[in-house]
Amino acid sequence: MIWDWDWTLEILPDLLTQGLLVTVQATLGGAVLAFVLGLFLALLRRSRRAYISRPVGAVTEFIRSTPLLVQLFVVYYVLPDFGVSMTALTTGIIGLGVHYACYTAEVYRAGIDGVPKGQWEAAVALNLPRHWTWLSVVLPQAVRRSLPALGNYLVAIFKESPQLSVITVVDVMGLARELGSERFRYLEPVTIAGLFFLLIAIPASILIRRMERRLDH
Amino acid sequence: MTTINPCGAELPGTLGEAMPFLCRGAVVTLQSTLGGSVIAIAIALVVGLMATSRLRSVRGVARAYMEFFRGTSVLVQLFWLFYAMPILTGYQLDKVGAGILALGLNLGAYGSEVVRGAVQAVPPGQREAAVALNFTPYQRMRYVILPQAFVAMVPPMNNLLIELLKTTSLLSVITVTDLAYQGRLLVNSGSDQLVVFALMLVIYFLFSYLITLLMRYVEGRAARVVGRERPRRRRSAPAVEGAR
Amino acid sequence: MTTETQPGHDSRAESERQWMIRFDKVVKRFGDVTVLRELDFHVKPGERVTLIGPSGSGKTTILRLLMTLERVTSGTIEVDGRYLSHTRRGDRLVPADEKHLRQVRKKVGMVFQQFNLFPNMNVLRNITEAPVRALGVPRDQAEAKARELLELVELADKADKHPSRLSGGQQQRVAIARALAMEPEVLLLDEVTSALDPELVSGVQNLLRDIAQQGNLTLLCVTHEMRFARDISDRVLMFDQGQIVEEGDPEQIFTEPEHQRTREFLQAVLDA
Numbered sequence: 001m002i003w004d005w006d007w008t009l010e011i012l013p014d015l016l017t018q019g020l021l022v023t024v025q026a027t028l029g030g031a032v033l034a035f036v037l038g039l040f041l042a043l044l045r046r047s048r049r050a051y052i053s054r055p056v057g058a059v060t061e062f063i064r065s066t067p068l069l070v071q072l073f074v075v076y077y078v079l080p081d082f083g084v085s086m087t088a089l090t091t092g093i094i095g096l097g098v099h100y101a102c103y104t105a106e107v108y109r110a111g112i113d114g115v116p117k118g119q120w121e122a123a124v125a126l127n128l129p130r131h132w133t134w135l136s137v138v139l140p141q142a143v144r145r146s147l148p149a150l151g152n153y154l155v156a157i158f159k160e161s162p163q164l165s166v167i168t169v170v171d172v173m174g175l176a177r178e179l180g181s182e183r184f185r186y187l188e189p190v191t192i193a194g195l196f197f198l199l200i201a202i203p204a205s206i207l208i209r210r211m212e213r214r215l216d217h
Numbered sequence: 218m219t220t221i222n223p224c225g226a227e228l229p230g231t232l233g234e235a236m237p238f239l240c241r242g243a244v245v246t247l248q249s250t251l252g253g254s255v256i257a258i259a260i261a262l263v264v265g266l267m268a269t270s271r272l273r274s275v276r277g278v279a280r281a282y283m284e285f286f287r288g289t290s291v292l293v294q295l296f297w298l299f300y301a302m303p304i305l306t307g308y309q310l311d312k313v314g315a316g317i318l319a320l321g322l323n324l325g326a327y328g329s330e331v332v333r334g335a336v337q338a339v340p341p342g343q344r345e346a347a348v349a350l351n352f353t354p355y356q357r358m359r360y361v362i363l364p365q366a367f368v369a370m371v372p373p374m375n376n377l378l379i380e381l382l383k384t385t386s387l388l389s390v391i392t393v394t395d396l397a398y399q400g401r402l403l404v405n406s407g408s409d410q411l412v413v414f415a416l417m418l419v420i421y422f423l424f425s426y427l428i429t430l431l432m433r434y435v436e437g438r439a440a441r442v443v444g445r446e447r448p449r450r451r452r453s454a455p456a457v458e459g460a461r
Numbered sequence: 462m463t464t465e466t467q468p469g470h471d472s473r474a475e476s477e478r479q480w481m482i483r484f485d486k487v488v489k490r491f492g493d494v495t496v497l498r499e500l501d502f503h504v505k506p507g508e509r510v511t512l513i514g515p516s517g518s519g520k521t522t523i524l525r526l527l528m529t530l531e532r533v534t535s536g537t538i539e540v541d542g543r544y545l546s547h548t549r550r551g552d553r554l555v556p557a558d559e560k561h562l563r564q565v566r567k568k569v570g571m572v573f574q575q576f577n578l579f580p581n582m583n584v585l586r587n588i589t590e591a592p593v594r595a596l597g598v599p600r601d602q603a604e605a606k607a608r609e610l611l612e613l614v615e616l617a618d619k620a621d622k623h624p625s626r627l628s629g630g631q632q633q634r635v636a637i638a639r640a641l642a643m644e645p646e647v648l649l650l651d652e653v654t655s656a657l658d659p660e661l662v663s664g665v666q667n668l669l670r671d672i673a674q675q676g677n678l679t680l681l682c683v684t685h686e687m688r689f690a691r692d693i694s695d696r697v698l699m700f701d702q703g704q705i706v707e708e709g710d711p712e713q714i715f716t717e718p719e720h721q722r723t724r725e726f727l728q729a730v731l732d733a
């Protein structure tokens with residue numbers, strides 16, 4: 001038998017408790033950061049002051065055009081030089097969050113642009129203050145429109161989180177790599193990790209597609 | 218006036234120290250991007266067209282492929298291809314080969330969705346006119362549907378190719394000596410981190426920009442074929458579902 | 462099919478040539494909507510028939526069935542003595558394969574309401590592409606023919622233009638030339654002027670009138686323009702709810718319709 005069942009059963013519990021916990025933390029942490037920071041970036045990007053909107057646009061474009069892995073290196077190696085010391089997991093969450101904030105910013109932007117002009121005009125007609133127009137009229141609609149795309153990015157963050165293993169985070173993939181390197185045999189741990197991602201990501205994307213259809217109506 | 222070789226060791230300071238290595242890495246990155254793109258585009262065309270088939274079984278195979286490769290991380294797929302598959306099959310790919318294959322398989326799955334969407338977005342009247350003119354199914358696809366679908370494929374493909382370029386950095390994890398690998402090596406051997414990382418990011422950015430320029434050109438050509446004056450300007454953020 | 466004549470059989474008798482199009486108990490359903498109910502009708506070679514009837518009565522569906530864009534739910538259609546979407550295997554009729562469909566499609570051409578010109582080809586290529594690809598006509602020959610047809614539709618100077626540069630009326634004339642280039646025996650016209658601006662309608666109608674009078678094409682035409690219908694057709698079929706309510710020559714149908722339903726319909730069209 002090529003597949004080592006004994007070993008599989010031995011490592012499975014660790015992967016599914018210890019590893020899973022870290023993967024979930026990384027995903028949720030990264031997603032929360034991406035969703036919140038992304039909204040701010042979207043608003044800055046829409047600023048009428050060019051000296052704000054231009055640089056923000058350029059930086060988000062730059063971050064989207066360069067690899068997450070290298071950005072993780074930057075946070076991991078460079079920040080400590082400036083006296084900021086964090087755990088590898090926190091570093092990873094920041095890297096993931098900032099990277100994907102540059103994507104969600106575009107999602108929010110499209111959502112904001114998608115709010116019909118009539119809504120703005122109605123708010124003016126009601127003499128609503130500008131910040132209140134944003135808070136009570138525009139953003140709720142924009143965020144609602146953005147939900148399916150944000151859901152997709154949540155899954156994307158989940159699927160990209162294994163990259164944190166490169167900066168020594170011991171998530172499912174990190175643990176699988178560790179276990180694999182002990183025996184120099186990766187078949188079982190990496191296959192388990194792969195199946196684990198499949199089993200979560202596929203139902204999640206199906207769920208999001210449902211949600212998308214529901215919101216369309 | 219002498220021309221300056223951007224990859225030369227005679228550049229001042231950290232530049233001279235780092236650029237020769239980074240350039241060598243950049244070449245590997247470009248090669249991997251190219252190789253991965255070729256495989257990804259080939260897969261996208263085949264699987265994407267299969268996904269528009271009238272036959273349930275053919276569609277099912279395409280769907281399964283797409284869900285499978287979009288459902289797991291590239292990093293896991295890469296590890297699996299390079300470290301796990303040999304144990305199972307006894308066949309060992311070299312690291313660049315495994316890397317390019319993983320890139321192609323993964324991005325090909327996303328590309329399939331692009332191709333499927335673009336083909337299905339061609340108005341049904343076009344297919345019907347082609348039926349009325351007695352084209353064979355192959356001719357309908359080749360001369361009527363695909364040329365029109367192609368225009369719609371280019372912008373999302375641009376995003377995917379940039380994703381692919383970025384993903385090549387993961388090849389460094391299985392010790393392919395690409396840009397990310399060389400940069401990290403430099404940092405580990407004591408070069409100025411800030412400079413090295415900045416250089417790496419700039420090189421990646423330039424490559425992304427190069428891809429965008431190339432695809433804009435392709436898009437312009439394609440748009441002229443279907444008689445649009447000039448391509449509509451669009452945002453570069455991926456519109457593809459779950460753009461990784 | 463138990464009648465003594467066996468349309469669709471290979472050795473068909475001359476008498477069977479009397480029908481160019483023959484619908485036999487044709488039923489067409491979309492889901493649980495029945496669009497055609499056991500429809501029977503025949504069209505002679507060279508005959509020019511107009512289909513009229515209220516929206517949703519199934520006129521387009523009939524043309525789409527003839528163009529093999531839809532398949533019958535039950536019943537059979539024959540074109541020039543051959544089954545359209547069935548082939549005979551032993552005693553049974555089985556759905557035809559693509560090869561058979563391509564054979565029968567040779568006889569039928571169609572002009573669409575929305576023109577459906579190919580945007581990835583210029584005007585000339587739109588006309589030559591099908592003869593070259595589907596019939597294997599040499600390209601120079603196809604081009605010579607296409608230029609003749611462009612002459613006919615009075616667009617000779619537009620050969621190298623892109624379809625989007627033409628007006629709707631011009632596009633529709635190209636679409637007519639494109640259909641004629643395949644030398645069909647049956648030409649299907651589905652509301653070919655209803656997507657056009659009013660001032661462009663007469664140009665296309667005049668062209669079709671000429672084509673109808675010159676050739677020995679069998680025409681099947683759906684239109685809401687009663688004057689046009691009167692000019693080009695030998696016979697008018699009035700449809701309602703997937704069945705023929707009345708038929709007759711245009712004079713009779715338009716001036717003294719027998720059925721209440723027809724009268725109502727004509728009144729409604731005139732009011733519009």
Ligand SMILES: Nc1ncnc2c1ncn2[C@@H]1O[C@H](COP(=O)(O)OP(=O)(O)OP(=O)(O)O)[C@@H](O)[C@H]1O
Pocket residue numbers: 491492494496514515516517518519520521522523
């Ligand atoms: N692909 C389809 N799926 C479901 N229903 C359809 C489809 N095509 C046509 N129908 C239905 O079949 C009926 C007949 O449609 P058809 O287009 O043949 O009518 P028509 O006589 O051409 O009407 P109009 O004058 O509006 O063009 C309609 O009720 C239509 O809704």
Ligand SMILES: [Mg+2]
Pocket residue numbers: 520521522652
């Ligand atoms: Mg109709």
